[in-house]
Amino acid sequence: MKRSANLRLALRYLGALVLTVFFLFPIYWLFMISFKTADEIYAFPPVWWPETMQWDNYIVLFRDGDATTVLNSFIVAGASTVLAMFLGTICAYSIARFRTGGDNLANWILSQRMVPPVAVVFPIFLLYVWFGIVDTYLGLILLYTAFNLPYVIWMMRGYILDIPLALEESALVDGCSRWQVIWKVVFPMCRAGLFATAIFTFVFAWNDFIFALVLTRTEITTYTVQVTHYFGGQSNFWSKISAMSVLGTVPVFIVVGFMQRYLVRGISLGAVKG
Amino acid sequence: MSGPTVRSGDRGFRYTLVAPSIFVLLLIGVFPIVYLLMVSFQGLTMTDNDTSFQGLLNFRALLDDTRLWQSLMHTVFFTAIALPAELLLGLAMAQLFIDRMPGRQVFIALLVLPVVVAPIVSGATWSLMFDNRFGPINQILGWITGEEMAVLWTVKPHLVYPAILMAEIWQWTPFMFLLLLAALSGVDKSQLEAASIDGAGWWSTFFRIVLPAIWPVMAVAILIRGLDLFRLFDVVWALTKGGPGTMTETISIFTYVKGFQQFETSYTGAVALLIIVLLTVLLTVLLKRVSIAR
Amino acid sequence: MSDLKITKLDKYYGTNHVVKGIDLEIPAGEFTILVGQSGCGKSTLLRTIAGLETADGGSIEIGGERVNDLPPRDRDIAMVFQNYALYPYMKVRDNIAFGLRARRTPKAEIGPKVQRAAKMLAIEHLLDRYPRQLSGGQLQRVAIGRAVVRNARLYLFDEPLSNLDAQLRDEMRGEIKRLHQELGKTMIYVTHDQIEAMTMADRIVLLREGRIEQQGAPLELYERPATKYVAGFLGSPSMNFIPCTLSVAEDYGTVMLPDGVTLSLPPSRVAALAPFRDRSLLLGIRPEHLSRATGEHRRGLAEIEVITDLVQPTGSRTYATFRLGGVEAVAELQSHDVSQPGERLKLFADMNRAVLIDAATERVVGNG
Numbered sequence: 001m002k003r004s005a006n007l008r009l010a011l012r013y014l015g016a017l018v019l020t021v022f023f024l025f026p027i028y029w030l031f032m033i034s035f036k037t038a039d040e041i042y043a044f045p046p047v048w049w050p051e052t053m054q055w056d057n058y059i060v061l062f063r064d065g066d067a068t069t070v071l072n073s074f075i076v077a078g079a080s081t082v083l084a085m086f087l088g089t090i091c092a093y094s095i096a097r098f099r100t101g102g103d104n105l106a107n108w109i110l111s112q113r114m115v116p117p118v119a120v121v122f123p124i125f126l127l128y129v130w131f132g133i134v135d136t137y138l139g140l141i142l143l144y145t146a147f148n149l150p151y152v153i154w155m156m157r158g159y160i161l162d163i164p165l166a167l168e169e170s171a172l173v174d175g176c177s178r179w180q181v182i183w184k185v186v187f188p189m190c191r192a193g194l195f196a197t198a199i200f201t202f203v204f205a206w207n208d209f210i211f212a213l214v215l216t217r218t219e220i221t222t223y224t225v226q227v228t229h230y231f232g233g234q235s236n237f238w239s240k241i242s243a244m245s246v247l248g249t250v251p252v253f254i255v256v257g258f259m260q261r262y263l264v265r266g267i268s269l270g271a272v273k274g
Numbered sequence: 275m276s277g278p279t280v281r282s283g284d285r286g287f288r289y290t291l292v293a294p295s296i297f298v299l300l301l302i303g304v305f306p307i308v309y310l311l312m313v314s315f316q317g318l319t320m321t322d323n324d325t326s327f328q329g330l331l332n333f334r335a336l337l338d339d340t341r342l343w344q345s346l347m348h349t350v351f352f353t354a355i356a357l358p359a360e361l362l363l364g365l366a367m368a369q370l371f372i373d374r375m376p377g378r379q380v381f382i383a384l385l386v387l388p389v390v391v392a393p394i395v396s397g398a399t400w401s402l403m404f405d406n407r408f409g410p411i412n413q414i415l416g417w418i419t420g421e422e423m424a425v426l427w428t429v430k431p432h433l434v435y436p437a438i439l440m441a442e443i444w445q446w447t448p449f450m451f452l453l454l455l456a457a458l459s460g461v462d463k464s465q466l467e468a469a470s471i472d473g474a475g476w477w478s479t480f481f482r483i484v485l486p487a488i489w490p491v492m493a494v495a496i497l498i499r500g501l502d503l504f505r506l507f508d509v510v511w512a513l514t515k516g517g518p519g520t521m522t523e524t525i526s527i528f529t530y531v532k533g534f535q536q537f538e539t540s541y542t543g544a545v546a547l548l549i550i551v552l553l554t555v556l557l558t559v560l561l562k563r564v565s566i567a568r
Numbered sequence: 569m570s571d572l573k574i575t576k577l578d579k580y581y582g583t584n585h586v587v588k589g590i591d592l593e594i595p596a597g598e599f600t601i602l603v604g605q606s607g608c609g610k611s612t613l614l615r616t617i618a619g620l621e622t623a624d625g626g627s628i629e630i631g632g633e634r635v636n637d638l639p640p641r642d643r644d645i646a647m648v649f650q651n652y653a654l655y656p657y658m659k660v661r662d663n664i665a666f667g668l669r670a671r672r673t674p675k676a677e678i679g680p681k682v683q684r685a686a687k688m689l690a691i692e693h694l695l696d697r698y699p700r701q702l703s704g705g706q707l708q709r710v711a712i713g714r715a716v717v718r719n720a721r722l723y724l725f726d727e728p729l730s731n732l733d734a735q736l737r738d739e740m741r742g743e744i745k746r747l748h749q750e751l752g753k754t755m756i757y758v759t760h761d762q763i764e765a766m767t768m769a770d771r772i773v774l775l776r777e778g779r780i781e782q783q784g785a786p787l788e789l790y791e792r793p794a795t796k797y798v799a800g801f802l803g804s805p806s807m808n809f810i811p812c813t814l815s816v817a818e819d820y821g822t823v824m825l826p827d828g829v830t831l832s833l834p835p836s837r838v839a840a841l842a843p844f845r846d847r848s849l850l851l852g853i854r855p856e857h858l859s860r861a862t863g864e865h866r867r868g869l870a871e872i873e874v875i876t877d878l879v880q881p882t883g884s885r886t887y888a889t890f891r892l893g894g895v896e897a898v899a900e901l902q903s904h905d906v907s908q909p910g911e912r913l914k915l916f917a918d919m920n921r922a923v924l925i926d927a928a929t930e931r932v933v934g935n936g
Contacts, residue, residue, distance in 0.1 A: 009375060012370055012373075012375060013375070015370050016370065016371070016375075016381050019367060019370075019381075019385060020381060020384055020385060022444075023384070023385050023387070023388055023444065023447075023448060024384060024387065025410075026388075026396075026399045026400065026403055026444060027387060027388070027391070027399070029399065029402060029403060029410060030395075030398075030399040030402065033402060041408065042408055043408070044407055044408060045413055045416075046408050046409065046410055046413050048410070087294045087295045087298065088295060090291040090292075090294075090295075091291055091292045091294070091295035091296075093291055094287075094288045094289075094291035094292045095292065097288075098288040100288045100289065100291070100292050101292065105292075107561075109295075109299065111554075111557065112299055112303045114501050114553065114557055115303065115550065115553070116504065116505035116526060116549055116550075116553065117505065117507075117526075118505060118507060118525075118526040118529045118530055118546070118549070119306075119310075119529065119546040119547075119549045119550050119553075120302070120303070120306040120307070120546070122306075122310075122529070122533040122534075122542055122543070122546055123305070123306035123307075123309040123310055123313075123543070123546075124302065124306055125533075125534075126309070126539075127305065127306075127309070142298075142302070143302060145298060146298045146299060146301065146302030146303065147302070149295055149298060149299055150299070153295060164651060164653065166649040166650070166651055166653035167653050167655060169618075169620050169640075169647075169649070169653070170647065170649055170653040170714075171666070171670070172619075172620065172639065172640040172641060173618055173619075173620070173640045173641065173643075173645060173646065173647045173667075173724075174641070174646070174666055174667030174670050174671075174714070174718070175641040175667055175670035175671040176641060176670045177639075177641070178284055178287045180670065184666075184670075185655065188655070188657045189655075189656075189657070191657070203390055206392070207390075207391075207392035207393065207394075207395075208392075209392065209393065209394040209507070209508045209511075210507055210508070210526075210530070214530075214534060224392050224394045224395065227394060227395060227398055228394060228398075228511070228512065231398075231401075231512070238402060238408075241398050241402070242398075242402065245392075245395040245398055245399065248392060248395060249391055249392070249395055252390045252391070252392075253387060253390065256386075256387075256390045257383070260379075260383055263386060263452060264452055264453060264456045267389065267449060267452065267453070267498075268453050268456075268491070268494055268495065268498070269494070269498065271490075271491060271494040272453055272456045272457065272491050272494070273456075284639075
């Protein structure tokens with residue numbers, strides 16, 4: 001009995017190990033290439049572990065200014081997150097507490113989340129040309145705000161429904177206005193939910209490619225678009241692809257590392273409380 | 275959603291709260307559809323500013339466009355392979371990690387990393403992996419077969435699909451895994467114990483008790499991933515740009531190419547509308563079976 | 569002057585008529601308890617007074633001012649909620665000060681006020697803790713503290729003790745009553761627990777299906793219930809109801825039960841009851857008004873003989889269950905009056921305190 005239990009555990013560890021290698025190896029490969037010299041990158045057979053860890057590939061990105069695309073990503077993702085969180089949360093509050101618009105509004109908002117970007121990006125592009133906001137922060141921030149609003153509203157609605165109603169009623173009786181209730185009770189009560197939702201909102205905008213591809217040119221290129229600039233037939237700039245990708249991926253790994261607890265609820269649109 | 279609402283008197287307040295969001299959603303969400311409806315009945319291209327009413331011309335053209343229907347078939351094909359694969363693999367992984375074991379949390383934290391990598395970056399990563407000469411995959415295959423391999427993964431017609439599916443499955447299996455793990459840990463332990471006392475085997479326990487219990491979560495996971503696969507773009511773009519030829523062109527890539535490389539404004543409008551209609555139909559059918567959160 | 573005056577108040581949830589034209593006036597300084605079964609509209613009534621629900625008809629006046637259209641914060645009320653409703657992210661001190669801050673009380677006044685309220689409730693040592701570090705009883709004290717720190721005109725309590733265990737509940741009952749005596753404020757308290765209502769109230773308002781069934785001082789309701797519902801609601805174990813008919817001859821009246829048992833009425837009650845002879849009635853008699861028959865036969869005591877089915881000693885008293893007039897009845901006896909089921913018992917029924925109820929209207933009859 002004891003022996004078979006031990007064997008089972010050993011097999012499970014073996015399975016876990018194999019899976020971990022499978023899912024982490026590509027990430028390892030990406031990171032590692034960014035530290036290789038050109039000779040090591042284009043060596044046959046491939047070099048599995050670089051001899052000299054060197055930062056040249058990154059230095060090049062910073063020297064040429066390519067690294068500012070990460071800053072662009074940060075600005076548009078950050079600003080749109082703040083906007084979407086604020087607008088979305090108050091909207092979610094109204095829907096959760098007053099059932100504004102009934103189920104129809106809530107479902108319509110959720111369905112907005114499902115629309116494929118490629119179907120709407122085209123008219124949006126033309127609209128942006130009209131307004132002259134292609135390749136501007138404003139344009140991309142506005143778009144990401146709109147794109148993430150349904151997610152924020154849907155998620156925050158769930159978190160707000162978790163707040164005991166009596167807390168808000170008590171605040172109303174104690175002398176708070178409607179706005180004060182939101183500010184002094186609702187926001188602090190769903191701090192964790194706000195934070196988790198904001199992180200995911202940020203990551204969605206940060207990782208977006210297609211909107212940025214269409215709506216940026218040269219001024220505010222984001223890091224995802226920048227990565228594709230190095231693709232070129234047979235002569236891919238591998239060093240730049242990997243270094244740029246790593247620059248864009250590390251921040252996401254860090255923030256999501258802090259969000260483990262909310263990951264499940266976040267990616268399942270709140271369907272799983274985790 | 276039971277219990278009384280907070281005093282319903284403040285009509286103005288509740289609409290003030292939703293107004294800005296609705297405005298933004300209408301601007302970015304509904305305007306495009308109205309616009310699509312408009313242009314798709316006209317004859318706009320990059321070179322021709324023909325805004326006259328063309329009736330159903332563009333829509334009739336849709337029917338005869340084999341490239342369009344092929345791209346749709348590609349999308350369906352990707353979905354038909356990737357979705358079940360991710361689901362089954364994710365379920366197996368969840369089963370592996372459902373019981374306690376030292377270091378479990380660390381494994382889980384590491385395994386979910388692919389989910390948050392930008393899809394375009396994941397595509398780029400796999401194009402590095404699949405490189406015929408400098409990529410590790412051919413190298414590993416070489417070790418196994420004992421001879422030098424130089425497989426052109428992203429070029430050879432019969433290999434591009436496995437390559438793209440590999441990248442896709444690599445990135446999203448952890449998503450399934452995470453959701454199903456959460457669902458599995460929510461299964462009532464006492465029911466499992468009762469089943470084992472009643473002498474039920476592993477399979478019958480799984481199909482009679484576990485599967486019904488995790489189905490709601492599974493359905494949501496399938497829905498979310500299904501919709502994502504329907505708009506598959508980034509990974510394919512990074513690996514093949516839809517090539518060779520148009521062999522791996524998905525419906526999203528097709529639309530992009532039509533609109534932004536060939537500038538067939540009105541025709542793209544019709545394609546985009548087609549996508550939205552298809553999706554709406556699909557969604558209406560699916561949402562009847564699945565409910566996302568309360 | 570009255571602090572609260574409610575006129576013809578109506579409240580609907582959808583098509584569900586929850587509060588049905590209630591009129592209620594509460595004098596300043598009184599402790600009023602709204603009591604009734606769940607779903608009787610008592611909580612809705614309280615919440616409508618607070619402004620957490622909108623009235624659908626009628627008017628609510630607080631301190632002579634119509635408040636129907638005022639938001640809760642302008643109604644000069646303080647409220648204690650069933651689940652305490654404390655803010656988990658604030659210390660006890662800040663929870664208590666919350667209302668003062670929301671009303672822009674000068675900073676210098678807040679500290680001493682919080683201190684005074686905490687002292688009154690003996691929670692001074694808890695001020696720097698967070699709610700999650702407190703026990704249920706302590707949480708309730710804090711919740712009460714948050715209400716009393718505000719100098720409101722009207723204090724509302726929504727089943728504040730229902731989450732506490734029995735012993736704490738006894739303790740807090742006394743505490744709240746003492747608080748009322750100290751503050752002398754008008755308080756309205758909602759509960760489904762008739763013991764809370766009896767022990768604490770200056771006045772009980774008993775609600776049933778959205779209407780006031782009867783209101784008055786606790787003992788008044790207990791001793792002179794107007795309806796079968798009131799008679800049965802107050803008192804534990806509840807009043808026994810036994811079908812009966814009344815026969816009256818001259819100034820001599822007897823109550824006859826279906827099994828042939830007759831009980832004679834005190835002559836003083838006969839005149840008032842005479843109009844109800846030959847009607848189908850219910851004899852209502854409380855368990856404590858059935859006692860072991862002893863030698864002396866006082867006026868108004870009717871002797872009956874029963875066989876016990878069930879004996880339940882509680883320590884101070886013993887409840888004996890038996891069949892009487894075709895229904896089950898309970899007597900509350902001295903601890904050692906009865907020892908085992910099957911025992912034959914002679915009981916006195918105190919017919920001075922029994923009530924007669926018209927079976928058709930369920931109203932108590934002949935009660936002056």
